[in-house]
Amino acid sequence: MNYTGPVYRPPFEADSLLLQVTVGCSHNQCAFCTMYRAVPFSVCPMEQVEADIEEAARRWPNAKRVFLENGDPFVLSAERLVRIAEAIHAKLPRVETIAMYASIPNIRSKTDAELRHLRALGVNELNIGVESGLDSALKLMNKGHTARESIDELLRLKAAGMDFGLNIIFGAAGSDHWRENAEATAALLNTAQPYLIFTGTVHADPGCPLYEDMRSGAFVENTFGEYLDEEELLLELLDLENTYYFGLHPSNVLPMRGMLPRDKEEMLKAVQDMRKRMKDNLDKRPVRVGEGAIINR
Numbered sequence: 001m002n003y004t005g006p007v008y009r010p011p012f013e014a015d016s017l018l019l020q021v022t023v024g025c026s027h028n029q030c031a032f033c034t035m036y037r038a039v040p041f042s043v044c045p046m047e048q049v050e051a052d053i054e055e056a057a058r059r060w061p062n063a064k065r066v067f068l069e070n071g072d073p074f075v076l077s078a079e080r081l082v083r084i085a086e087a088i089h090a091k092l093p094r095v096e097t098i099a100m101y102a103s104i105p106n107i108r109s110k111t112d113a114e115l116r117h118l119r120a121l122g123v124n125e126l127n128i129g130v131e132s133g134l135d136s137a138l139k140l141m142n143k144g145h146t147a148r149e150s151i152d153e154l155l156r157l158k159a160a161g162m163d164f165g166l167n168i169i170f171g172a173a174g175s176d177h178w179r180e181n182a183e184a185t186a187a188l189l190n191t192a193q194p195y196l197i198f199t200g201t202v203h204a205d206p207g208c209p210l211y212e213d214m215r216s217g218a219f220v221e222n223t224f225g226e227y228l229d230e231e232e233l234l235l236e237l238l239d240l241e242n243t244y245y246f247g248l249h250p251s252n253v254l255p256m257r258g259m260l261p262r263d264k265e266e267m268l269k270a271v272q273d274m275r276k277r278m279k280d281n282l283d284k285r286p287v288r289v290g291e292g293a294i295i296n297r
Contacts (some may be wrong), residue, residue: 001018001019001020001052001055001056002020002048002051002052003018003020003069004020004023004042004044005023005024005036005039005070006035006036006039006070007020007070007143008035008069008070008071009067009069009178010067010114010127010165010198010248011247011248012066013065014197015065016066016067016265017056017060017063017065017066017067017092017095018066018067018069019049019052019053019056019066019068019069019084019088020044020049020052020068020069020070021043021044021068021069021073021076021084022041022042022044022068022069022070022071022072022073022075022076023039023040023042023043023044023048023069023070023072023245024036024039024040024041024042024070025039025041025070025072025257026072026075026103026106027071027072027103027105027144028041028071029044029142029144030129030142030208031141031142031204031208031209031210032141032169032202032203032204032208032210033208034199034204034205034206034207034208035071036070036071036175039070040222041280043076043080046080046083046084049084049087050087051129053087053088053091054093055101056092057091060092060204060277061094062094062256063091063092063094063095064095064097064098065076065095065097065098065099066088066092066097066098066099067100067157068084068097068098068099068100069100070101071101072100072101072102072103072106073100073101073102074100074101074102074103074106074107074126075105075106075109077102077109078110078111078114078115078117078118079089080116080292081123082117082121084098085098085118085122085123086121088122089122091122093109093268095121095122095234095257096104096122096234097124097125098121098122098123098204099123099124099125099126099127099183100123100126100127100222100271101126101127101128101129102126102127102128102164102182103128103129103144103145103149104128104130104143104144104149104153104154105144106151106239106273107143107153107154107156107157108153109290112156112159112160115156115157115159115160115162118160118161118162118249119160119162123162124162124163124164124167125163125164125165125195125196126157126162126164127164127165127167127198128164128165128166129143129166129167130143130150130154130156130166130167130168130188131143131168131169131172132147132168132169132173132181132184132185132186132188133150133165133184133185133186133189134148134171134172134177134180134181134185134189134195135147135148135184135257136173136177136180137169137172137174137177137181137184139173140172140173140174140219141169141172141210142209142239144242146223147188149243150188150192150252151188151191154166154191154192154194155191155192158193161200162198163194163195164192164194165193165194165196165197165198166189166192166193166194166195166196166197166198166200167198167199167200168185168189168199168200169199169200169201169202170199170200170202170222170227170230170231170234170252171201171202171221171226171227171230172202174219174220174221174222175220175222175223175226176220178222178226178227178229178230178233179229179230179233181230182230182231182233182234182237183237185236186233186237187237187240189238189240189243190237190238190239190240191242192204193240193241194243195242195243195244196243196246197243197244197245197246197260198243198246198247198249199231199245199246199249199252200249200252200292201222201227201249201251201252201253201286201292202221202287203251203286203291205284207233216217216263221285221286222255222273222285223229223282223283223284223285224246224281224282224283224284224285224286224297225275225278225282225283226280227247227253227273228251228253228254228271228275228278228282228287231247231253231254232268232271233270235264235267235268235271236268238260238261238264239252239261240260240275241261242259242260243260244257244258244259244260245257245258245259245263245267248249249291249292250291250292250293250294251288251292251293251294252290252294253274253286253297254270255276256270256271279297281296281297285297
């Protein structure tokens with residue numbers, strides 16, 4: 001199968017068939033991201049997509065889940081996504097779910113009827129980087145949407161019957177505003193009721209604006225203590241019906257996962273226990289390596 005440029009997927013898509021339909025990211029301006037900085041955005045020719053589906057049908061005829069690549073395939077028009085979904089079902093009849101990365105502007109470009117049609121074709125469980133529910137943090141991260149826009153578009157997905165996972169970033173508002181970030185993000189999550197929350201902490205590699213802001217001091221990262229305080233407050237405020245909390249990204253101060261609300265008290269206790277174990281380092285800031293992995297806990 002054909003792949004152009006770097007290929008990324010969420011960890012929980014490890015068993016999915018990866019099908020590239022776009023190259024790069026249509027936004028490609030998030031302040032913290034270098035994933036596709038050197039990759040011009042383009043749409044894969046339909047002929048290539050169909051040829052890859054043919055190959056997939058020969059190699060993985062029993063595939064049940066497809067994850068479309070790259071950065072935000074939901075940017076494609078509804079008409080194009082319908083064609084891709086129909087081509088998948090024609091050759092891979094056991095596929096139940098067609099998932100992908102998406103952004104808030106991607107959703108806004110589609111009508112309610114188009115969203116319902118896509119859901120009927122198995123498009124579901126979109127992975128969306130909302131990052132924060134605080135407008136000042138969204139502006140810092142250059143996300144290209146506001147918190148109100150996030151809520152409006154996510155509720156449109158929900159009305160269409162689409163499930164979605166939301167990525168959030170602890171520390172996205174900076175050290176002085178961890179409390180506001182937790183409160184606003186919890187409010188967004190409570191309204192949206194995602195089936196999954198994927199957490200990480202703010203970090204940046206050379207080549208993106210946030211890296212330079214962190215080096216210059218224009219953006220001050222949370223301390224370990226502030227990261228734990230922010231996560232604890234978020235958990236306390238969450239009022240979710242049935243959401244998987246996936247906090248195993250290497251950038252997290254505390255690797256943790258669980259179902260909410262079932263595991264809420266256990267997760268809060270884990271944060272409190274981590275604070276006790278790190279009592280001598282709470283005023284320090286993380287030292288990181290690849291993917292934001294912390295090496296000085």
